[in-house]
Amino acid sequence: MARVSAPDLSAMAQAGAEFAVRVTPRASRNALQMVEGQIRISVTTVPEDGKANRAVQDLLADALGVAKTRLTLVRGATSRDKLFRLD
Template sequence: MSELSHLAVPGTVIAVRVTPRAGRNAVLVDGAAIRVLVTAAPEGGKANAEVQKLLAKALGIAKSRLSLVRGQASRDKQFRLD
């Protein structure tokens, strides 16, 4: 998961593709695309919270430093690093 540590720069916007209700939690890097698999269902923001937690761990930062800027109800999301 340390493959994403180079993105941990304040102001960076990180685009991810989310797969809710996956069989496992994981952050996958395929070239320039970042996919996040979460076991949580997309209800009441549970999946978004899990994505934020996993992405922060992959970046090696606190989850409070990530904010969702686009894609609240979409599979394609953008997070900004504060």
Template sequence: MSKDLPDLSVLAVAGAEVAVRVTPKAARNRIVAEDGAIRVYTTTVPEDGKANASVTKLLAKAMGVPKSRLELIRGQTSRDKVFRVIG
């Protein structure tokens, strides 16, 4: 696992909801997990769902699941997002 992506495989449980705080237009792509909160930094700009797609990809990689198993259920246009792990 890259130093910019922590091992979040413990969260890859079907039905689990994962809350993240997103910072778009960051200097580099990375995920920081601290104090029970997950912060995702993406270099992508928040337009036309591009940042959401980037966050989904980063989160899936850190969790060790295909990105098709992550569904954005809340926060499509917000910095605070909630993803659900599908079956």
């Protein structure tokens, strides 16, 4: 996956923090942006077999400055609205 310049969310990276994310799969480019206080992530990956979820996890972890293994998908595996928790 190509690197994307994303907003620095490292100030939000605290153990136990939860992140509500709105996802757009099959986008023209990978992007992470804050829109009215909500995290919106666009990924070029197709939403099958968890590929888009892994791409979203990678982008979010990169923006938070943490390892992707520290992020757990709590809710929304098949939805555009997802909830991740930082362990």
